[in-house]
Amino acid sequence: MTIEQRVAAIAAMPSAERKAEWHRRMGTAAPPAFGAGLLARALAHDVQVKALGGGLTKAELRRLAQLNSKDDRVRDGAAAGPVKPGTWLSRTWHGEVHQVVVLEGSYEYRGVRYRSLSEIARLITGTQWSGPRFFGLHSPRLGKLAVRRDG
Numbered sequence: 001m002t003i004e005q006r007v008a009a010i011a012a013m014p015s016a017e018r019k020a021e022w023h024r025r026m027g028t029a030a031p032p033a034f035g036a037g038l039l040a041r042a043l044a045h046d047v048q049v050k051a052l053g054g055g056l057t058k059a060e061l062r063r064l065a066q067l068n069s070k071d072d073r074v075r076d077g078a079a080a081g082p083v084k085p086g087t088w089l090s091r092t093w094h095g096e097v098h099q100v101v102v103l104e105g106s107y108e109y110r111g112v113r114y115r116s117l118s119e120i121a122r123l124i125t126g127t128q129w130s131g132p133r134f135f136g137l138h139s140p141r142l143g144k145l146a147v148r149r150d151g
Contacts, residue, residue, distance in 0.1 A: 003051045007044040018043060089117075089135040093124050100135065 001009075013021065015036045022030040022039060025046055030039055049055045056064070083089070087102040100120055101108045109120045117131025125134070132138045 003048060006047045006051075010040050010043045010047070013040070015039075083137065089137075091124075091135050098124050 010018065010021065018036065018039045019030040021043055022028075025043065034042065083102045085102050085104045089100040089102065091098050098109070098120075100117065103113065106113045106115055107117055107120060108114075109123070114120050114123075117135055117137075118129060119131070121129035121131040121134035130138065
């Protein structure tokens with residue numbers, strides 16, 4: 001059976017059969033949050049990864065396990081670390097885009113230098129905010145997020 005035929009077979013399965021297929025392939029019950037469409041796409045992805053030899057490397061799987069750790073010390077230690085100078089941070093607040101440039105030891109917002117992102121977030125919102133959280137560097141649900149670094 002070709003990859004296309006296997007994916008088509010998954011798409012044609014009733015919901016209960018997809019859940020059974022998930023259990024057969026993954027060894028666990030299908031996630032309750034997965035609707036029929038998402039479950040079909042996840043199964044199709046698994047078919048393609050196994051057929052084409054793709055997937056995550058062992059290092060990437062270790063990194064995900066660290067980020068998913070319930071131990072904040074492990075999770076935070078595994079995160080990307082401080083943002084490099086030259087990085088642009090952007091946040092839309094009440095329909096207005098606010099951009100900050102990370103400098104060595106400070107931040108520039110609208111031509112003025114500030115010591116912390118929290119100062120800038122407070123200036124923008126008028127209330128007390130965690131600057132890194134306001135600009136998306138931290139998430140209360142995900143822990144520290146990795147910052148994309150170009151170059």
